[in-house]
Amino acid sequence: MELAAHVMPEAGIxxxxxxxxxxxxxxRLPSAVARYFRQGSGASVSAAEAVAAWEGRRLLPHALTDVARIDTGTSLLGTPVRTPIAVAPSTFQRAADPDGERAMAAAVADVGGLLTVSSNAGTRFEAIAETGVAWWLQAYLPADRQAALPLLDRAVAAGVGAIVLTADTPVVARKDDGGAETIWEIAEDDWLQVNFEPGYGSRPGHAKARDLGxxxxxxxxxxxxxxxxxxxILRGDDAERCIAAGAAAIWVSNHGGRQLDGAAATADCLLDVAAAVGERAEVYVDGGIRSGRHVLTALAMGARAVFLGRPPLWALAAGGRDRVVCELNALGEELVEAMQLAGMRRPGADPSLLAAVRR
Known part of the structure; x- marks a missing residue:
């Protein structure tokens, strides 16, 4: 996997x-956009703790293990991917780059990964699908469930592979902009929600469902x-309820620290959720993953894949499609090195790699 010149191999991700x-x-971004991408809710406690929670994890590497050949490929709900590093949904991608989700999709296709597209995307589903990327749709359900059908039908027609139901947003948590100009004040009409029917959001039934179950x-x-x-999902008992209802996968997430401030870090929840799920469904995780070691740790804890939110968005803003490819490839290289050093030849759960964490 060749790295672009502007990423130093020794620096990695x-x-x-x-x-x-x-x-x-x-x-490169307007201050309102930069702040929106980075900020958490409330006092940003959960957002600030995410990376440190992964950094606090320690590993017990296997020795005398043949790691001459490392295979990072896996499958996500039956879709083969070359990497367990996927991209999480984020809105306002066209505020980061004019090509927005299309550029992100093309980059993810280039590295053989999987993309989750926000329901609020500023790019038509059909244009995203044309890149050849494997993609899923993130969806919020409205109070009137029937109002979601046009969006869902459009995604299905465009070849979406799965529906990702966001379960932690009965209301949108407050964000503190300190009285400064917000992204909503400068947003252009085609930056978001281009896949909805005209007039969506204008009726009470279009508000996010508070009775989700x-x-x-x-x-x-x-x-x-x-x-x-x-x-x-951050709790094992909630994961159990989802599986009983027919969920194919559980995604451990605290919404990047943008919903309930003070919610536990995903690195501290993954083991319990994975134990509750067992072999009945796939488990994914996001939140604060910034290195190949973090990815390796998540895999060992039982995640089939990790999803990145802010880093690909920052890469898109810094240099468009090519920069996203570069950063994802570099993280993939770092994962390979971490797997070699830990004695893991392919992605998979390995609790024996996990050292006890001293608090």
């Missing part, structure tokens, strides 16, 4: 490198004919 990437991106998982599966992933 270290935390300092990601911080430099964020700073480069933010220097397990029955919605079954309804989505039956209505679309697709596997349903439930995103925003």
């Amino acid at each position: 270290s935390i300092r490198h990601i911080q430099a990437l964020a700073e480069e991106a933010e220097a 397990p029955a919605d998982v079954a309804w989505l599966r039956e209505r679309t004919g697709l596997p349903v992933v439930v995103k925003g």
